[in-house]
Amino acid sequence: MANALPHIEDSNKTTYLPPVGTYETFADEEDYAEKVREWGLSTTKEVKKQFWYKEATFQRQVTIIGYQTYGKTDDYYTVIIEFEDGNLSCIHPAYLKEMQSPSFTKLVTSESENSPTETVPTKTVEEKAAPAEPKTKEAKPKKEKKEKPKKIELPEDKVHFTAVVKQFAYSWNHFNEENDEVVVLENVRIEQEDPIDIGLAWCSHSKTLKKFELSPGVSLEFDGKIVKKKLPSGKDVEEEFIISDPVPYKINNPSKIVKS
Template sequence: MSVNYPQIEESGLTQYIPPKEEYNTFENDEHYEELGREWGLFGKTPKKDFWYKGKGYKRSVKVVGFIEYGVTGTFHTLIIKFEDGNISCIHPDYLKEMQKSTFGKETEESPVPVKSSPKKDKSLTSTTKPKNKSTNEKATKSEIALPEDKVTFMATVKGFGTKPNPFSDNDDEILLLDNVKITADKQLEVGFAWCGYSKTLKKLELQEGQSLEFSAKIVKKKHKEFPYKINNPSKIKVQ
């Protein structure tokens, strides 16, 4: 899709900042609602349409995806889509501020579409530290070629922990997994990994030592102790 920018509006200027890389889309409505609440864009009632405001104008947009960044991939840049088809990047907190009726009235300056990135988090805090360091080191050294698409996994619940969330007063809960294996045509030993402890996972009332089978994407993170993250596990079976 071609992106035309800047585009002059009748009463102002819209500056589009298209993503320079591929962005993540939402798996389903539940995934969108879970992240939307995490970003503080809405409460119990999901919201699909948002205002993008500039000096003297406002336009309707939808959140169509996001980009992860930071050491653990816990920071996000949102991808918003305008009614004319153009897409642009914006920080979650900035889009949230635009929804306020007072936005733009305190200053005469034109808004900047994307805020500067917050400090990267340097560590995760787990209630159960991974003991199988050799597995992690072996996986890291061999530079596993991770699949880009969703695949089926087998794993064992190792424990539970938390990680800092710079946009909230509370830390985010995480699920620690061990003996992680990709069970495709070519089986792949991953070892230790982690994922967000979502409401869907909490409903399963998981216990340490339980075996799981699920479908998900896996990504490599620049973190020695927590190198692999599982994204959006679904079709979860507890064995």
């Protein structure tokens, strides 16, 4: 039986990638559980709180304390992990998931042993390109400019919403490679001194929401944080659970929910 890697806290053997700027923290235990399951890092009833950070010769225990989003629609995540000595580092959730596998260190060791140490020079062949024949461009009729929809300035903090349940749907989660249950909302409106009409938005069909036994047409009031994140379509789902219209915004952690 192979010896397990030692659990060490020699920080000089670890390369840290500390977060740049601010990062999101979890609103509560339910928010933490939802995110960790979304990233495929826990499938048990009791969500995991500690994870292994592994390299070829050692492993260390870490906890997840937050995350950062990136990409044009904030579809991608970087997880912020904290080591037992207090150091912080960034890591992609899929890579952290790989580290939880018992065979991860064997794979790292194998890759490092098999990596080439010498580079073989390659010959470059220059080819003369044949002159291209001049093309005559046909005049295209000018298209009428369409008015772009007014850009919505989303608030950064939690705000109060009113909305109506449009439908239930399934959304593909590329972290755990499964469909997640979601609620699609219509007539979404941020209620403030100058109200903002959002239109369509979505949120996870969490345990909290399931307690309200929602159905299409039900009106809601709640607090939450809204971000620009398009709802991915589900895979191999029944027609009634397919999203027919693009849904560009996501509402995170709805709370103080009132059903009417």
